[in-house]
Amino acid sequence: MAKGEAARPQRTSRRKAGAGTPAGPDMVQLLTPExxxxxxxxxxxxxxxSVDFSDEEYRGLYRDLAIxxxxxxxxxxxxxQGELSIWASLAGQEAAQVGAGRAMRPQDMAFPTYREHGVLYCRGIDPIMPLSLFRGVDQGGWDSDKYKFNMYTIVIGAQSLHGTGYAMGINFDGKVGTSDGEAVMAFMGDGATSQxxxxxxxxYAGVFNAPIVFFVQNNQFAISEPLERQTRVPLYQRSSGYGFPGVRVDGNDVLASYAVAKHAMDHARTGNGPMLVEAYTYRMGPHTTTDDPTRYRESAELEEWKAKDPxxxxRSFLEKQKVADDAFFASVDADAQEIATDLRDRVLAMPNPQPVSLFDNVYPHGSPLVDAQRAEFTTYHASFEGSAH
Incomplete structure (x- = not known):
């Protein structure tokens, strides 16, 4: 729905705590909330x-989540604090993103929305990159081909088209059909499924048997519109209408998210076609920093989901299994703080781009038309020098 709806003075959608709890045995879960x-x-x-991880791998997943x-x-x-123009938080969705991100192989390609910061981190991209985008310094600075992670997509749902086209290309290139084949994962929220x-x-993915996984993070709200006002069936069941399987996973369970994402990607890479994964999770904060979620959801619902914090x-699992101790958790917290402090320092040190630089990368080999526009803009911009306005 339009962003403007979230700004209406009336509370557009109220539901009782527990309304977002899935019914039935169809949700994959390998780690209970306890x-x-x-x-x-x-x-x-x-x-x-199922999963079969070493103690070190379990600790590594926790470290990913915490950082x-x-x-x-x-x-x-x-x-x-005014240092970024906007931010789309992933709070509450870390397990879905880390699980999916770690399940991807180096040759796989990801097509994100604007909230996949956890997947970006798992793909080895410097976390400064999306911040430069949201600060307005650049249009996103990572090499999509190098990291196999496409640019952030602001247009809701458009990345699914890009991902499907890319996956069809993989098929046409004959890079599918073996255990070391390539596959694509397109990320989206529940709201995007209405696009x-x-x-x-x-x-197209179904008809062309494209090696793509549609990874839907159902965080319960498309901005202010709750899930029950978007669909009459669970999201994962929609895949049957397109001729491919769907599965629902506990998106607050990093182990289950990994297991389901890995199977789905292997299913795609070996030539079995697409899958839809619905990661059932919850957006703990606002849709973006321009949103006020208290207008459309009850605090009791938020408290209920806090008990399912990924x-x-x-951490509870690691403690119960005696896989990690207080010293480990303290070291992770210290590392996370150090990385975050470094990130802050680098954001504050970013130079403001010169306005004329917007012409630099329009065409790889230049253009007489763009050169003329650059000259005209430069003259116009210079006319303000020394002006009080």
Whole structure:
């Protein structure tokens, strides 16, 4: 729905605490909210999921979760202090993103929205990159081909078209059909599934058997519109209409998110076509820093979901399994703080770009038309020099 709706003075959508709790046995879960381990879990697609990690790998997942959240908190603070123009927080969705990000192989390609900071981190991209975008310093500075992570996409749902086209290209190039083949993961929120772009993508993906996974982070609200006002069936069930399987996973469970994402990507890379993964999670903060979620959701609902916090869940698991101690958690906190402080310092040190630089990268080999526009703009901009206005 339009962003303007969130700014209306009336409270547009109220629902009781617990309204977002999924019913039925179809959700894959390998870690309960209390941190208890579930060895195997069967999804609605009939697949049995499990993971087999070393203690070091379990600790690594926790470290990812903690650092990603700390970086998100820092970016949100920078925005509130006027250092960024806007920020889309991922708070509450860390497990879905880290699980999916770590399940991808180096040759796989990701197509994100504007909130996939956790996936970006897992792909090895310097977290300064999205902050330079939201500060207005550049249009996004990472090499998409190098990191196999496309630029952030602001237009809701458009990345699904880009991802499907890329996946069709992989098919045409013959890079699918073996265990070391390539696959694509297109990320989106529940609100994006109401966009025509997403439905067109799924039609093409199904018809052309494209090696793509549509990873939907169902965080319960498309800005201020709750899920029950967007669909009459669970999101993962929509895939059947396009001829490919869908599965729902507990998006606050990093182990289950990893297991489901890995299976889906392997399913795609070996030539079995697309899948839809619905990661059932919750947006703990506002849609962006321009949003006020208290206008459309109850505080009781937020408190209920805090008990399912993905980081506390993983920490509880590590403690119960005696895989990590207080010294480990303290060292992770210290590392996260150091990385966040460094990020802040680098954001504040970013130079403001010269306005004329917007002409620099329009065409790779220049253009007489752009050169003329640059000269005209330069003359116009210089006319203000020394002016009090």
């Amino acid at each position: 941190g208890e381990r579930i060895e195997r879990s069967t999804g609605a697609n009939g697949v049995e999921y 990603v959240r700390k970086l998100d908190i820092e970016a949100n603070a920078l925005c509130r 025509g772009d997403v439905h067109e993508s799924m039609v 980081i506390l869940r993983m």
